[in-house]
Amino acid sequence: MKIGVPKEIKQNENRVALTPSGAEILKSHGHTVYVETNAGNGSGFRNEDYIAAGAEMLPNPKAVYDAADMIMKVKEPIKPEYELIRKGQVLFTYFHFAASRELTEAIVKTKSIAIAYETVQRADHSLPLLIPMSEVAGRMAPQEGAKYLEKTMGGRGVLLAGIPGTEPGNVVVLGGGVVGTNAAKIAAGLGARVTILDSNLYRLRYLDDVMPKNIATMMSNPYNVRKVIKSADMVIGAVLIPGAKAPHLITREMLKDMKEGSVVVDVSVDQGGCIETCHPTTHENPTYVIDGVVHYCVANMPGAVPMTSTIGLTNATLPYAVQLANMGYEKAISTNKELRLGLNVIDGTIVYQGVADAFGMKWEESTKFIK
Numbered sequence: 001m002k003i004g005v006p007k008e009i010k011q012n013e014n015r016v017a018l019t020p021s022g023a024e025i026l027k028s029h030g031h032t033v034y035v036e037t038n039a040g041n042g043s044g045f046r047n048e049d050y051i052a053a054g055a056e057m058l059p060n061p062k063a064v065y066d067a068a069d070m071i072m073k074v075k076e077p078i079k080p081e082y083e084l085i086r087k088g089q090v091l092f093t094y095f096h097f098a099a100s101r102e103l104t105e106a107i108v109k110t111k112s113i114a115i116a117y118e119t120v121q122r123a124d125h126s127l128p129l130l131i132p133m134s135e136v137a138g139r140m141a142p143q144e145g146a147k148y149l150e151k152t153m154g155g156r157g158v159l160l161a162g163i164p165g166t167e168p169g170n171v172v173v174l175g176g177g178v179v180g181t182n183a184a185k186i187a188a189g190l191g192a193r194v195t196i197l198d199s200n201l202y203r204l205r206y207l208d209d210v211m212p213k214n215i216a217t218m219m220s221n222p223y224n225v226r227k228v229i230k231s232a233d234m235v236i237g238a239v240l241i242p243g244a245k246a247p248h249l250i251t252r253e254m255l256k257d258m259k260e261g262s263v264v265v266d267v268s269v270d271q272g273g274c275i276e277t278c279h280p281t282t283h284e285n286p287t288y289v290i291d292g293v294v295h296y297c298v299a300n301m302p303g304a305v306p307m308t309s310t311i312g313l314t315n316a317t318l319p320y321a322v323q324l325a326n327m328g329y330e331k332a333i334s335t336n337k338e339l340r341l342g343l344n345v346i347d348g349t350i351v352y353q354g355v356a357d358a359f360g361m362k363w364e365e366s367t368k369f370i371k
Contacts, residue, residue, distance in 0.1 A: 001325040004068025007039035012283035014042025014306035017072040020053040027054035043310040098358035120342035132312035136302040138182025156261030161191030175238035237266035239274040244354030260292035
């Protein structure tokens with residue numbers, strides 16, 4: 001199979017979908033790997049590194065899309081890329097369709113095969129291709145939030161760790177999954193008092209057992225959310241419903257109860273956000289203020305640490321990419337249920353219900369397209 005890796009063009013996105021070592025492994029399976037010139041520069045991988053690994057360099061995105069049977073990316077295609085996508089071409093990347101009707105309609109129109117990293121799912125319901133970036137974003141969230149708590153950055157002027165004779169900062173984490181667990185660990189490690197909320201009592205029992213003593217667990221419900229955000233210096237949104245839009249756990253009305261200069265970091269913004277007042281921002285302009293609360297809602301947080309993120313992503317995606325390339329997408333999705341759950345759009349049809357439900361669009365069972 002011919003596999004193409006274009007340079008990411010989303011603003012301040014420095015990751016690349018494949019490391020040179022990943023390209024070498026695909027090459028060893030007999031596949032051709034095309035990489036756009038300078039695609040890896042932002043992650044610390046030179047053109048020479050890819051050439052040494054056996055990849056062929058192409059000068060622009062059109063050349064990569066024209067040459068490849070399967071495109072591997074990090075972020076969803078954006079408008080300049082829509083016209084480059086061919087009918088029947090496999091796109092293997094993060095899509096987060098439920099957050100964008102425009103993207104959904106554009107990919108439907110191309111009649112390509114969209115396999116979304118974020119909905120590939122194992123039998124235990126874990127999301128193996130989302131986990132590494134969730135780990136990165138979760139660990140970054142307290143770090144970024146702590147920066148914007150500084151007075152010079154618009155925050156309350158609170159040091160999360162406190163010092164002897166002063167109270168530490170209060171951090172609320174909404175969601176006890178991969179993002180929330182990693183966020184809580186880092187916030188606790190910084191010395192903050194952390195409350196993590198989740199609607200799964202069994203998950204809360206597990207977290208209570210393994211987390212440091214400065215982390216408290218609480219059942220997630222509207223009453224408890226309203227209660228804890230009143231004393232929060234930082235709230236981290238870490239809610240995920242695979243392939244679907246995130247629910248609003250903090251409404252605009254509830255925001256008024258938060259302290260002036262407090263910070264919200266909504267990691268769920270890729271899926272529409274779990275805080276009603278959040279909308280996607282960029283690394284270049286990461287924050288805005290509503291009702292005195294600083295909002296940090298960067299939609300591609302791991303893009304700020306591209307070397308770590310690219311290596312972590314390739315570690316997770318490569319086994320699936322090898323299977324898609326070795327078997328072809330039809331056989332791969334028919335034999336591997338994990339990959340089949342990653343199939344979101346095929347031949348102009350939405351086959352992932354959460355995406356269709358987000359926009360009231362028609363969907364069909366993916367089994368119709370499996371031979």
